[in-house]
Structure formats: C-alpha cells, structure tokens
Amino acid sequence: MYTKIPTVVNSGKNIPDLNIVHAERIKQYKDNNMLISYDKYLGDYPEIKASNYVTEAWNIGDLDGKRYSLPLDIHTFQMYYNKDLVKKYAPKALDDNIVTFDEIQAAGEAAKKDKITGLGVTWFKPNFLSLYAQYGGKLTKNGTDVTLDNADGKKTLEKYVAMYKSGITSRDGQDPAQLFQSGKEIFYPEGIWMQNQVKAAKFEWGMINAPQLSSDLSKAVNWSSSHQFVMFKSKDRDAAKTKAIMKFIAWVRTHSQEWAKSGQNPASLAIKDDAAYKKMGQSFLINTPEEQATMKIFDYKYNGFVADSLDKHVGDAIFGKVSIEKTLQTMQKEVQGKIDKDQANKK
Amino acid sequence: MRKNKLGSRIIAFTFLLILAIIWVVPLIWGIVTSFKSEAEFSTIGFKFLPINWVLTNYTELLVNNASTPLFHWFANSMIISVSNTVLVLIVVSLSAFAYDRLQFKGKNALFYFLLATMMFPSVVNIIPLYKIIDLLGWVNTKWAMIVPGAAGVFNIFLVRQFMSNIPISFDEAARMDGASDFTIFRKIILPLTKPVLYVVALFTFTGSWNDFLWPSIVFNDIDKMPITPGLQLLQGMYQSQPTLLMAGAFIAIVPTFILYLFAQKYFLQSMSLSAGVKG
Amino acid sequence: MDAQVEKNNIKHVKKDRHLTPWLFVAPHLIIFAIFFLIPVIFGIYISFTNWDLMGSPKFIGLANYKELLFDNSSVFYEQLRTGLKNTFLFVVISVPFCIIVPLLMALALNVKPKLGKFFQALFYLPSLFAISAVVIIWNLMFNVAYGPINNIFHLKTVWTGTQPYAWIAIVVVTIWWTIGGNMIIYQAALNGISKDYYEAAEIDGATPTQQFFKITLPSIRSQILYTVVMTTIAQFNIYGQPLMLTNGGPDSSTSVLLMYIQQNAFGSGQSIAGIASAMAIILGICIMIVSAIQFVFLRDNSR
Structure with a gap:
C-alpha cells in the first residue's frame, strides 16, 4: 500500500x-x-x-x-484476558500486572482438561518481534543488514513451538479471535485497536501487557507502532x-x-x-x-521486508510444518536478498 | 427411441441434481449464517440453520457504519461499474461495427493484431499501468478503474461475431436510401445487436465489480475504494465475526445478481451466434 | 442541383468514406494504446532496469533475467522457481476440471431435463461474485471447528493449512467460482448441432458414446479449443484464491508467482519493481508458449 x-x-x-x-x-x-x-x-x-x-x-x-x-x-500489541477464566485457572497471574510465559503455560495446563485454550496464536509479526526483543535480539547490527537467523531468533521460535506442542495454544486452522470471543480461551494477544470487536464478548475481560519472559516491568517489551x-x-x-x-x-x-x-x-x-x-x-x-x-x-529501515517475511513463514515453524532452523534461514535469506537488491538499486 | 430419451433425461437430471447440491450448499450456508447472531454462531457448536434469525449483522454493517464504510464502497463500486460498462458498450459497438461492416486499409491486419494481444497476459502491464495512472493523476480516483477496462479486445470480437450474422442486405437497402454509416450503425445494426450487448454489459459490469488485484493497487484511501478490496479489509477487521463478514459478502453480490436476472434470457442466443469462435 | 456541386459532394463523400471507419475504431484504439500497448512496452523496458517506482529507471541490460534464471544464490531465483512451479501445478490440476465439469453440465442440460433453466442459473451464479466474497463463504465452509464440511463428515482436517488439502480447497473454490462461463459456451455450441446427424447415426446403430466422440466432440471443436486456451490463460493469472485462503502456505507450497510479483513491486517494504517486472514478463512468455502449444496440438489433433 x-x-x-x-x-x-x-x-x-x-x-x-x-x-x-x-x-x-x-x-x-x-x-x-x-x-x-x-x-x-x-x-x-x-x-x-x-x-x-x-x-x-x-x-x-x-x-x-x-x-x-x-x-x-x-498503538500497541498487548493482551486481552478472560477474567472468569483467569480467576479459575491462573488466579495469581495478574498480581504484578505482568503475565509471564510460565504463568500462561501453567494456566494452559490446568485448563486443558476442560478443553479451554491457554493462549491464542495470533498475529505472527508483533508476537515474534516483541519476544525476540525480550531475548535481546536486534533486527540489525549496522543499520542496513538484517539479523534474524541467530540464537535469539531460535529461542523465540522454540518458545512458541514448545507451547504449541504442549497443547496449550490455539491449534493450526483454529481462529484464536473466535475462541476468545466464545469464552474458550484465557489469553488473547492482540492490538488495542481490536477493542471494538472484543467488546461484543459476553463475559468480563481486561487488557494487560503482552506475554513476557520476566515479571520485571523494566524488561518488558510491547510491540508498538x-x-x-x-x-x-x-x-x-x-x-x-x-x-x-x-x-x-x-x-x-x-x-x-x-x-x-x-x-x-x-x-x-x-x-x-x-x-x-x-x-x-x-x-x-x-x-x-x-x-x-x-x-x-521497530523502526528498522527494512522493517517492511521483515514484516512480509515473518507473516509468511513464522506460522510454518510454530505449527511444526517447517523446522525452526530452516524457517530462520529462509527468512534471513529472503529479507537480506531484498535488502541487497535495494542497496544495489540505490547505488 | 422414446424410452432411450426418457432414460437419458433421468440420468442427466440426477447428475445435475447432485452437482446442484454441491453448488447450492455453500450459498445457503452463507446466507443463513448471515442471519445468525455472533454469539449463537460461536458458542452453540455446529448447526446448519439459525436458532434465532437476526438482522443485526446487516444493520451493524449498514446502519452503524461509522467504522465500516460499506455504503461508500457500495456507491463507489456502482459508479465505477456503471460508467465502465457504458464506456465499454459505446467503444465496443463502434469498433465492432467498423471491423465487421466498413472497409478500410489494414482492417484485417489490425483486427488480427488486436486478437493476438489477447494472448498477452495482463500481469505484464500492471506495474507500468500504475505509473501511467499516476502520471494522469488518477491514483485514488474512479477514473483509474473506469477507463483502462475499455482497452480490452474480447468484447469487440464477441460483438463482431454477432454482427456478422446480420444480413448485409439490411445495410445495402439503407445505403440506397442515402443513409450514412453512422445512421446505419445507430438505426439498423445497433438495435439488432442488443442481445449480445446485454451479455457484454453483464460481463463488463461483473468484471469491473469483481476486479480485485487492480483496485487493491490503485486505491489506498479507504473511503474511495470499491467494495471488492473493501471486503478484504473487512476480513482483516472482523476476522472474529464471520456472521458479519457473510452479510457483507451477500450485500456485495446483490447488484450483479439483479443484472444477471435481466440479461439471462439473452445469454444462450448471443452465445450461440457469437461463440462460433475459430480460435 | 448544378453538376459542379454534385461532383464536389461525391468527392466529399468519398473522402469521408476513408475517414469514417477510423472514427469508429478510434475511441477504442486510443484507449488501447494508452492503457495496454504503452504499458506493455514500458513494462518490457522496466524489466531491463533496476526501477524502484521512485527514481528514474536505470538500464541494466539482462541483469534481472540473468539473476532470475541462472543465479541460484539469489532469493528471486528461488521465488521464480517456487512461484512458477506452484502456478503450473495449479494450471495442470484445475484446467481439466474447468473444461470437463462444465462440458458434462452442458451435455446434461442439452437433453432438456426438468428444472434445466434453474440448474443453468445456479451453476452460473457464482461467477457473478467477487473473489473476496467467494473466499469469505468458502473460508467458513472449510473452517476447522465451525465449517459444515468438517462437521457433516466428522473430520478434523485443517483444509487451508496442510497439503494436499490446501490445493484441493483452492481448486474446489476455483471450479465452483469459474465454470459458469464455459458451461454457457458449450451449451450454445451443443444447441447449434443439427439433430439430423444424431438421427442418422442412430439409424446406423451408433451407441451414445460413439455419437459423442464422432459427432458431438468434433462439432464443438473450435469452442473447446477456445475455452481451453482462455481458461489456461485465466488460471495462470491465479492470485486471489491462494492469497486469501492459504496466504501461500503451508511452507510456500501455494505461493503462486503473481503473489511474489505483487509483493516485490507493491509490498510493505521498499519496491523492487524492476525484477518484479522481469518476473511478470517471464510469466507472460510462459503463458504465450503454453497457449501456442495448445493451439497447435488441439488443431492438428482434430484434423
């Protein structure tokens, strides 16, 4: 556009x-x-x-x-939660205003037997980027070339793959928005701009920071634009x-x-x-x-290329269709290839 | 022999009935879903028919349209498709008449050249066409969708085929009476060409209404968009409200459907006269 | 009227005769030149440049084509291969269905069964819809949890996310959406075959199958050739179905070339219009070659 x-x-x-x-x-x-x-x-x-x-x-x-x-x-990508379900499966998670991945995992395990999903797998780009930043990952080191295929990228994808494998997240093909709306999902990461949709829900809901690794607010990252x-x-x-x-x-x-x-x-x-x-x-x-x-x-100059690539490939890794290593390699190559072309064109 | 006919009719009917079920189920499912409430759809497992029929999806889209400019999109699409259709009908009927009835140097060569360009895939010119539209100052305007569509060749070919079945003696008689080419075109040929023009109108209108790739490139102002790319935006905005999306989809279908009802009876007639296509 | 004036008039009319045909074809030719011919020529030129839609294009010769066709370390080389492979695969699977299904429909309708008019209208109906409306309907049909298909047949298939179901979904939607036009063409053609042929054949004791291959098929040969070529061209231009049903996945297995072209030229990042243009030209050449082969093959075959 x-x-x-x-x-x-x-x-x-x-x-x-x-x-x-x-x-x-x-x-x-x-x-x-x-x-x-x-x-x-x-x-x-x-x-x-x-x-x-x-x-x-x-x-x-x-x-x-x-x-x-x-x-x-x-505008920020944060997390909606179902108050009733939180009370039932993760009563302490909200104490410090931060829900960590560990707390989500525990809540999801507890809710599994009732066929309640712990976490919705939503928009790949902000989910990936905010966790990647929490691990200390940088999209670029020199301002031009992209750095995705590294240890931080690997940890980011591994986290999501592990959660998916353990069965606490929404499944491939399931609509996380729909699950949340129908009261079958505890945590639903989405943008603040989706509030008008969530409003239609028939239960009490709240908004909180996107999932974090640590409960230390000074280390928290919420993807924003x-x-x-x-x-x-x-x-x-x-x-x-x-x-x-x-x-x-x-x-x-x-x-x-x-x-x-x-x-x-x-x-x-x-x-x-x-x-x-x-x-x-x-x-x-x-x-x-x-x-x-x-x-x-995330104001990296080639953010547009990164965005297209993340949205296209991250799902394949999370849902186990492509290995983490290959996904990172593919994205790295795709984005860098476009950057090289753009750089060459500008010369 | 009678018996044989009856048998083949029964087989044909059964075959068509099975296909008809496959064709009709998505439509009915879509329509009834647009009358379900969001809550019912997402909480009460799978039910084909609504338990409570509600109009909220339609009123939400059409009345509370502050957030979704569906009315704008609809009006934009109407203006674009009608203007494009009128332009195409004028341009096409004039050209087809000349290629069929008039004599001029290089006529056949030109016509075959035009036919050959039909083979050329439209993807090739999307990027440069965008630049041309931009040079004309037409980005984000309806002109970007109204005019380029009239460059097509297929309809000229269709109408010319149809015209060639009108006896030449009609023109000759008129010419004896001193009628000009334009008079012959307007008073004699055009009225007789009506059936195929209905079909061209239907093709053009639906083509323009349903065009997706091109408008999603030339429009970035949400209020100025036509409905087809608008629906895709709606899909992003209301991904968790499929009942609302369905209502949007069916609103978008109405105009082409009405036009089809009008044009339907001319369909076979025009096609049998025009489709004597020789590759 | 005096003779001199009469003569002048005739002269005038004669001159007019030369000009008027051009007046009739001019409106179309002008629009055709500006919005088709010039863009095509310009598009071919762009494919030899490094244009980014912003600055002025710089001529770089065959570099784009060399990179796309031979540089296997280039990401665009991979895009072209994946995109073309998927596009061809789609064409090969979908075109036969888009010819045979409507032909069978037309044959069945031609024996004038009950409700024929209704069936014809129903089968044509979806081709009136916009692709985005079609996809909204079918996305819900294929929905894992709420869709009728999985619920009626008690399946748990992730239709748009796993292979081969993703292709099946795309092809089903395409058939449902597009076969109406071909059906009408065949109906018209079958209508035009004289009944005498069949009566004569029946007297000679020809079976319905023999009649179909000896009379029906040869009689509608030109329409078949026409629809095969046009349908193939249309399916090469596939874009909306995979974009909105599968987003090119899983693992890029339904990423068709047009999606790459669109993203490179008009994606969220900086535009790479030069190489995107070269991709489009390559796709265009493929389409023309395939059309030409079909043309020659189907023509010779029928002689």
Whole structure:
C-alpha cells in the first residue's frame, strides 16, 4: 500500500498538505529526500515538545538532529484476558500486572482438561518481534543488514513451538479471535485497536501487557507502532498552508479524546490524567512512565521486508510444518536478498 | 427411441441434481449464517440453520457504519461499474461495427493484431499501468478503474461475431436510401445487436465489480475504494465475526445478481451466434 | 442541383468514406494504446532496469533475467522457481476440471431435463461474485471447528493449512467460482448441432458414446479449443484464491508467482519493481508458449 506515496510525491502532483504515515516508514521517506523538516515552524509552538508526548513516539521523528514527523498516536500489541477464566485457572497471574510465559503455560495446563485454550496464536509479526526483543535480539547490527537467523531468533521460535506442542495454544486452522470471543480461551494477544470487536464478548475481560519472559516491568517489551504527521515536499504548500497545518497539529495535541474513544492511545500526554480516559482499557500503557517505556517501535529501515517475511513463514515453524532452523534461514535469506537488491538499486 | 430419451433425461437430471447440491450448499450456508447472531454462531457448536434469525449483522454493517464504510464502497463500486460498462458498450459497438461492416486499409491486419494481444497476459502491464495512472493523476480516483477496462479486445470480437450474422442486405437497402454509416450503425445494426450487448454489459459490469488485484493497487484511501478490496479489509477487521463478514459478502453480490436476472434470457442466443469462435 | 456541386459532394463523400471507419475504431484504439500497448512496452523496458517506482529507471541490460534464471544464490531465483512451479501445478490440476465439469453440465442440460433453466442459473451464479466474497463463504465452509464440511463428515482436517488439502480447497473454490462461463459456451455450441446427424447415426446403430466422440466432440471443436486456451490463460493469472485462503502456505507450497510479483513491486517494504517486472514478463512468455502449444496440438489433433 505504502509504495504509492513515493510515486505520488515524485510526480509532484496530488500531494495532500499533511499526511499520516506509520512510524516505520519515516526513515525510508527521509532517505529518499521526500520530507520537509518541521524545525523552522516549531518555534511558534513551544508546547509541541518531547515532554508532552510519549517518548518512543516522539523520538521516531528525530533523524540526524532534525524533526521530520510529529506523532498522532501510539498503538500497541498487548493482551486481552478472560477474567472468569483467569480467576479459575491462573488466579495469581495478574498480581504484578505482568503475565509471564510460565504463568500462561501453567494456566494452559490446568485448563486443558476442560478443553479451554491457554493462549491464542495470533498475529505472527508483533508476537515474534516483541519476544525476540525480550531475548535481546536486534533486527540489525549496522543499520542496513538484517539479523534474524541467530540464537535469539531460535529461542523465540522454540518458545512458541514448545507451547504449541504442549497443547496449550490455539491449534493450526483454529481462529484464536473466535475462541476468545466464545469464552474458550484465557489469553488473547492482540492490538488495542481490536477493542471494538472484543467488546461484543459476553463475559468480563481486561487488557494487560503482552506475554513476557520476566515479571520485571523494566524488561518488558510491547510491540508498538505510531501514526505520524509528515509533510511531503510539495510546491503547492505555501506559508499559509503550513501555518494551518501547524495549528492543526497543535490542536490535535490537546483534543485527543475522540481518538482515544476509538480505542487508540494518543501520543500526546494531555489527557493522561483525564478521568474518562483512565477508565479506558488501553490507558494502562500510558499511565506510568515505567509502563510507557515498555512500548517499542521497530523502526528498522527494512522493517517492511521483515514484516512480509515473518507473516509468511513464522506460522510454518510454530505449527511444526517447517523446522525452526530452516524457517530462520529462509527468512534471513529472503529479507537480506531484498535488502541487497535495494542497496544495489540505490547505488 | 422414446424410452432411450426418457432414460437419458433421468440420468442427466440426477447428475445435475447432485452437482446442484454441491453448488447450492455453500450459498445457503452463507446466507443463513448471515442471519445468525455472533454469539449463537460461536458458542452453540455446529448447526446448519439459525436458532434465532437476526438482522443485526446487516444493520451493524449498514446502519452503524461509522467504522465500516460499506455504503461508500457500495456507491463507489456502482459508479465505477456503471460508467465502465457504458464506456465499454459505446467503444465496443463502434469498433465492432467498423471491423465487421466498413472497409478500410489494414482492417484485417489490425483486427488480427488486436486478437493476438489477447494472448498477452495482463500481469505484464500492471506495474507500468500504475505509473501511467499516476502520471494522469488518477491514483485514488474512479477514473483509474473506469477507463483502462475499455482497452480490452474480447468484447469487440464477441460483438463482431454477432454482427456478422446480420444480413448485409439490411445495410445495402439503407445505403440506397442515402443513409450514412453512422445512421446505419445507430438505426439498423445497433438495435439488432442488443442481445449480445446485454451479455457484454453483464460481463463488463461483473468484471469491473469483481476486479480485485487492480483496485487493491490503485486505491489506498479507504473511503474511495470499491467494495471488492473493501471486503478484504473487512476480513482483516472482523476476522472474529464471520456472521458479519457473510452479510457483507451477500450485500456485495446483490447488484450483479439483479443484472444477471435481466440479461439471462439473452445469454444462450448471443452465445450461440457469437461463440462460433475459430480460435 | 448544378453538376459542379454534385461532383464536389461525391468527392466529399468519398473522402469521408476513408475517414469514417477510423472514427469508429478510434475511441477504442486510443484507449488501447494508452492503457495496454504503452504499458506493455514500458513494462518490457522496466524489466531491463533496476526501477524502484521512485527514481528514474536505470538500464541494466539482462541483469534481472540473468539473476532470475541462472543465479541460484539469489532469493528471486528461488521465488521464480517456487512461484512458477506452484502456478503450473495449479494450471495442470484445475484446467481439466474447468473444461470437463462444465462440458458434462452442458451435455446434461442439452437433453432438456426438468428444472434445466434453474440448474443453468445456479451453476452460473457464482461467477457473478467477487473473489473476496467467494473466499469469505468458502473460508467458513472449510473452517476447522465451525465449517459444515468438517462437521457433516466428522473430520478434523485443517483444509487451508496442510497439503494436499490446501490445493484441493483452492481448486474446489476455483471450479465452483469459474465454470459458469464455459458451461454457457458449450451449451450454445451443443444447441447449434443439427439433430439430423444424431438421427442418422442412430439409424446406423451408433451407441451414445460413439455419437459423442464422432459427432458431438468434433462439432464443438473450435469452442473447446477456445475455452481451453482462455481458461489456461485465466488460471495462470491465479492470485486471489491462494492469497486469501492459504496466504501461500503451508511452507510456500501455494505461493503462486503473481503473489511474489505483487509483493516485490507493491509490498510493505521498499519496491523492487524492476525484477518484479522481469518476473511478470517471464510469466507472460510462459503463458504465450503454453497457449501456442495448445493451439497447435488441439488443431492438428482434430484434423
């Protein structure tokens, strides 16, 4: 989908004055010299500053000392849980606000005899990336080449394979969303943006950090992404339009309730202490600075290639159709091959 | 001999009936599922028919459409498919008339060249076509789907075959009376070509309505999309609500189905006259 | 009317005669040139470049083709092999069904059984649907826990996730979705065969089987050739069914070439349009070669 933006910018036509893009894209746009920096205009808006936004979402727009984007929201892949089932099979799991893989395993074992699934095997990309980061895995060492086929990648897949083999997760072909919705699944990792769907459930449910290795919050990782405002280069954008854009972004900063109501977390901290917002499930991620620090945006330049590859191959490994080693090799080769091509093309 | 006929009819009927069951079960299952409540579908094991028939899936999609722009998609698809069909009918009937009835230098060579390009798979030009649409400023607009579809050759071939069965004496009589080529086309040939034009309209409309790969490339603005790529988005958004998805699928089917009911009676007639195809 | 004017008129009309045919064909030819011919030529050119949809394409000669066809360390070489293999496999399995099933349907309908009109409408109906609607219906049909197929036959098959079921699912959906068009063509063709042939054959004591091979099949030869070629081309362009049913899995076994082409050119990462274009050209050449072979083979066979 996103490949369309570059062509539009290049043709110099039909450029909207302000665009909303995903955080992972910004490096690529900047590398292609497509973005205008906000630096000149920020002087008039002292409130648009780091301390008023979630740090992770704010930092993304800062490249080589210049500001290329301003954050709208930060959307996180976390975990829904069925309160009744947690009470029954894992009464202590929620004590510290972190559910570890070990706790999930134990709950799943206990629930097995009642044909209740412990954990839903959901979207591969964020599940893989957040566990990989918990093991200390890095997607790249030098900023260009990908590093997937390593010990951390192996541990990540092994964890999921072991859980699948032990029978505590949703099975191949089963729909984890459906299982959760019908009250047959305890833990269901999904994005905060899926709240409107989960709402239809007929039982009490809650939201908590994605599955973690350790119950130490400072080590927790929750995969996140962020919608960011960028200005693509355009001849049509005059000073008046730019002014209007800045006014709009400043306005959004203090009027983010509507965005929050749709289930998202605004990147602006303006409504952090708002009573209505605090009642919303997703607000747990913003409430404390420690919790904010768990949100990680994977902004590797070739994130798009990694995403396509993970979504295509990780399932084969988890469901035992392809060995862990081969899966990692395939993904490493696939992504690196595309990177090499892109690098060669840019020369 | 009578007996033989009766026997073959019974065998044919039985054979068709078995196939019909295979064909109809997914449809009925889909329709009845769209009238089940989500809770019933996911909690009460497998039941073919709903216990309680509900309309909530349809109202959710059509009335509470703040989150799903199904109405937009539907309207977009309507505008695109109708415009594309009208454009194709005009372009195709004019060309077919010229290739069948008029004489001009290089006519046959040109026609066979066009036929040969039909062999050329459309995948080859998707990437450059996108660039051309972009140069024209048509990305995210309905034009991107209305105009390129009229470049096809198949329909010209179909209509020309049909026209060639209309006796040439009709034109000659009119020409004696001083009618121009365009008058002959409009007053004589076009009315007689109607049956095959219905079929072309049906093919074009359904083709345009159902196109999937191309619109998913040229549209990234959700509100401007037609319904076919929209449904795939819906699949991502409501993966845990299959009853709702079913309702969406059946809403998307309605217009082509209605058009088919109108065009159906011309089907065999046009095909038997046109399909005398010689490879 | 004076003679001079008359003469001028005729001249005028004559000149007109040369021009008017072109006016009739012009609208189509213009659209054809802009949206088919130029893109095809441009597409062939792109396949010789390293274009990324952004900058201007740089000519790199045969490098893309060399890499795709001979460089077995390249990931794109593997993509092409896997994609082509899966595409061919699908064509080989699905095309015979897409010819034989509708032919049998048309033969059965041709003896005018009860409810014939209804059957015809029913079999044609799915081809009116968008692929995304078709897949929504069938995904639920094949659903492991809630689907009618597993429940009625008491199976636990993971249809879209394991082989050979993934291919079976894709082929079943394809047949269900697409055979309507061919059925109508055969029906029309069978309608056109004169009854005299059959009566004469019956008097000579020919069995129904003999009649089928000696009269029916030769009479609809051109329609069969036409549908074989067109169906093959259509199935080479398979994309929506595996994308939405299996997402190319398990283990890339249903990843067809068009999926790779689409992902390389328009995927979530940086665009690699140059090599994607070369892949498309190779697919195009394969389609043309296969069409040509079918053409020659089926033609000679019938003589």
